[in-house]
Amino acid sequence: MQTHFNPVTPEVLAALRQAVGDKYVKTDEDCLTAYQTDEEGNSHFFQKPEVVVFPGTTEEVAQIVKLANTYVVPITPRAAGTGVACGAIPIYKGIVVELERMNKILTLDAENMYAVCQPGVLTGDLQREAKKYGLLYAGDPSSSDSCQIGGNVANNAGGNKAVRYGTTRHQIYSLQVVTPTGEIVTVGGRLQKCSSGLCLEQLIAGSEGILGIITEITLRLRPLPPYAFNMVCVFTDDTAAFALPNKILKAGINPTSIEYMDREALQMTCKFLDMSMPHVQEGCSYVIVTVETFDEAELDRKMEQLCDLAEQNGSIDEFEADKRIWTLRKQFAEAARNIDKMYQAEDFVVPLDKISAITAQLPELREKYDLYCVTVAHIGDGNIHVLPLNNKGLSPEAWFEKIKEFHRDLFPRVYALGGKMSGEHGIGYKKRDEFARCTSAEELQLIRSIKRAWDPKQIMNPGKLIAVE
Numbered sequence: 342m343q344t345h346f347n348p349v350t351p352e353v354l355a356a357l358r359q360a361v362g363d364k365y366v367k368t369d370e371d372c373l374t375a376y377q378t379d380e381e382g383n384s385h386f387f388q389k390p391e392v393v394v395f396p397g398t399t400e401e402v403a404q405i406v407k408l409a410n411t412y413v414v415p416i417t418p419r420a421a422g423t424g425v426a427c428g429a430i431p432i433y434k435g436i437v438v439e440l441e442r443m444n445k446i447l448t449l450d451a452e453n454m455y456a457v458c459q460p461g462v463l464t465g466d467l468q469r470e471a472k473k474y475g476l477l478y479a480g481d482p483s484s485s486d487s488c489q490i491g492g493n494v495a496n497n498a499g500g501n502k503a504v505r506y507g508t509t510r511h512q513i514y515s516l517q518v519v520t521p522t523g524e525i526v527t528v529g530g531r532l533q534k535c536s537s538g539l540c541l542e543q544l545i546a547g548s549e550g551i552l553g554i555i556t557e558i559t560l561r562l563r564p565l566p567p568y569a570f571n572m573v574c575v576f577t578d579d580t581a582a583f584a585l586p587n588k589i590l591k592a593g594i595n596p597t598s599i600e601y602m603d604r605e606a607l608q609m610t611c612k613f614l615d616m617s618m619p620h621v622q623e624g625c626s627y628v629i630v631t632v633e634t635f636d637e638a639e640l641d642r643k644m645e646q647l648c649d650l651a652e653q654n655g656s657i658d659e660f661e662a663d664k665r666i667w668t669l670r671k672q673f674a675e676a677a678r679n680i681d682k683m684y685q686a687e688d689f690v691v692p693l694d695k696i697s698a699i700t701a702q703l704p705e706l707r708e709k710y711d712l713y714c715v716t717v718a719h720i721g722d723g724n725i726h727v728l729p730l731n732n733k734g735l736s737p738e739a740w741f742e743k744i745k746e747f748h749r750d751l752f753p754r755v756y757a758l759g760g761k762m763s764g765e766h767g768i769g770y771k772k773r774d775e776f777a778r779c780t781s782a783e784e785l786q787l788i789r790s791i792k793r794a795w796d797p798k799q800i801m802n803p804g805k806l807i808a809v810e
């Protein structure tokens with residue numbers, strides 16, 4: 342690809358070493374190879390950086406960014422590399438800024454229910470730390486034990502508690518950011534409301550690293566409900582399963598999560614975990630509903646209400662599951678990876694009343710493109726993960742081409758129903774061209790104008806979300 346970017350010269354390397362210290366600037370082949378991809382398994386997308394730097398402070402990040410501007414070298418911010426949209430792949434080479442050293446919870450104020458974190462804090466660590474004080478950090482992607490808060494904010498990660506608590510952006514009070522020109526700025530505030538200026542922290546959340554490097558995050562914590570149940574509603578008819586979430590929400594049950602696993606996903610994951618679950622061998626699908634309350638009687642009432650509702654809407658059985666149900670749900674991607682490391686994680690999102698309309702089209706698409714798919718969904722959010730698996734062993738290029746054709750067919754159908762191609766994984770590099778195709782020219786122009794204003798040299802995570810101009 343021809344661009345205006347310059348290579349990383351010995352002069353740039355020397356300046357980087359000066360900024361962060363010798364041992365935190367790596368150019369050895371093993372390290373560069375480790376950073377050529379994120380969760381992506383298709384080598385079609387792989388690209389090695391020229392150097393990986395490991396800053397320890399916000400000031401060091403700012404120095405790196407200033408250097409990159411001076412020398413016009415591209416930068417790719419990186420957290421844990423669990424992203425599935427090729428967002429952390431340095432497609433124009435240059436510098437990867439790995440934030441794993443900035444991994445401290447700086448403040449956990451239990452009385453006032455907030456935490457201040459560096460971007461490299463493991464999401465699961467924050468959840469566990471909050472729990473010690475009877476509090477909840479409500480961001481909960483299934484990858485919580487391997488992803489980091491900085492990556493969650495950059496991608497506006499969703500996950501399993503979004504029905505009740507929203508996605509990562511709903512947990513944010515304020516952000517400290519190093520802008521693409523190297524200034525350190527704090528945006529937002531620890532406020533319950535604010536009508537003062539533009540809401541820049543929400544613009545940065547979900548911007549996939551193209552508007553700067555997040556270096557500190559102030560997050561909302563919430564009281565942890567002491568009572569909970571996980572109810573599995575078993576279906577033989579998926580149309581009935583897909584209609585249930587809207588009914589649960591309308592009934593005022595206020596669940597924490599509503600998840601779906603289809604027959605193939607259940608059988609694949611049970612086999613992977615060597616686990617046996619009711620009705621799986623019969624070929625049923627699950628809707629898993631978690632309800633949490635502060636009152637035991639309320640919990641009992643809601644459980645009864647939910648069972649009645651499920652039965653009225655076609656569930657053939659309901660059973661209360663222990664926490665193994667979450668192992669099953671969270672290990673699904675690992676089970677898919679075990680079959681095919683190039684698995685494609687679709688992530689489209691539609692209004693709740695359109696779930697059946699889009700899923701009804703999937704069998705036709707599967708047949709048309711000869712795809713084997715397994716499906717799970719954060720169904721309470723209308724966010725559906727259909728995973729085509731390359732179980733016929735196509736080459737990386739052939740698989741890439743097949744998925745491209747599939748996307749060209751699938752995404753216009755999603756948009757026609759008022760949906761979007763990503764509910765939580767982001768656009769990254771992988772879906773960038775389809776994003777341009779499905780988004781209006783006016784909206785794209787606005788995104789480009791914002792990018793140009795923030796990042797005149799376009800060095801910050803170039804080629805992600807939108808193409809380099």
Ligand SMILES: Cc1cc2nc3c(=O)[nH]c(=O)nc-3n(C[C@H](O)[C@H](O)[C@H](O)COP(=O)(O)OP(=O)(O)OC[C@H]3O[C@@H](n4cnc5c(N)ncnc54)[C@H](O)[C@@H]3O)c2cc1C
Pocket residue numbers: 379380417418419420421422423424425427428429440460481482483484487488489490491492493494495496497498499500501549550551553554555556674675765766769802805
């Ligand atoms: C098994 C599995 C389950 C998953 N389940 C979910 C799920 O339930 N919900 C969900 O939303 N996602 C899920 N994901 C996807 C992924 O975990 C999330 O997108 C997560 O937020 C990525 O975090 P990370 O720390 O790995 O970020 P990375 O992959 O390192 O980076 C993600 C993006 O953020 C940018 N970035 C990283 N750090 C910064 C920073 N400090 N400043 C600016 N930009 C930055 C990167 O450039 C990249 O574009 C799952 C992935 C796997 C492998």
